[in-house]
Amino acid sequence: MNDHELYMRRAIALAANAPDLPFGALIVDGDSGTILSEGWNKTSLNPMWHGEIDAINGLAASGVVLEGKCLVLYTTAEPCPMCQAAILWSGIETVVFGTSIRSLQRLGWRQIDILAEEVIRRSPGWNCTLFGGVLERDCDALFQKAMLQRVLSSDVVPIESSRESVE
Numbered sequence: 001m002n003d004h005e006l007y008m009r010r011a012i013a014l015a016a017n018a019p020d021l022p023f024g025a026l027i028v029d030g031d032s033g034t035i036l037s038e039g040w041n042k043t044s045l046n047p048m049w050h051g052e053i054d055a056i057n058g059l060a061a062s063g064v065v066l067e068g069k070c071l072v073l074y075t076t077a078e079p080c081p082m083c084q085a086a087i088l089w090s091g092i093e094t095v096v097f098g099t100s101i102r103s104l105q106r107l108g109w110r111q112i113d114i115l116a117e118e119v120i121r122r123s124p125g126w127n128c129t130l131f132g133g134v135l136e137r138d139c140d141a142l143f144q145k146a147m148l149q150r151v152l153s154s155d156v157v158p159i160e161s162s163r164e165s166v167e
């Protein structure tokens with residue numbers, strides 16, 4: 001297991017224990033390998049409280065000196081445009097994710113249809129590199145299971161099937 005997979009395992013563990021939606025994230029000092037902050041989705045408290053935002057807020061609250069640090073954010077899913085913008089504003093240079101926004105959509109998850117790479121492309125002069133697909137099958141399985149649980153426990157309809165039913 002390489003380092004990316006090791007940290008992604010931790011993001012998956014955070015996501016699996018998240019009470020709301022299975023999005024987990026952590027921020028690592030890329031030079032020392034130290035985990036600086038961990039977070040998970042808390043959108044039942046606040047719709048903007050995504051896993052990545054939780055990790056960024058935790059890092060800001062920790063008082064760690066960020067200047068000169070090479071920050072890497074691991075997340076079970078590709079950051080949405082709100083989170084990707086927050087990542088840019090936070091100076092996080094590298095993002096490693098498991099499931100893509102396209103896969104989330106295929107699995108029935110409602111997502112804003114702007115990919116992280118597009119947010120970066122439209123922000124010339126801002127520095128951020130994306131690595132997608134790390135432990136993708138494990139992350140996909142997490143989202144597939146959570147969607148199934150949501151469908152079985154309520155009247156949530158995965159968006160693909162709701163779209164088909166209107167067309």
Ligand SMILES: Nc1nc2[nH]cnc2c(=O)[nH]1
Pocket residue numbers: 021023040041043049050051052075077078079080083
């Ligand atoms: N990447 C990501 N996408 C989301 N979509 C809804 N919530 C989240 C979240 O916490 N993280």
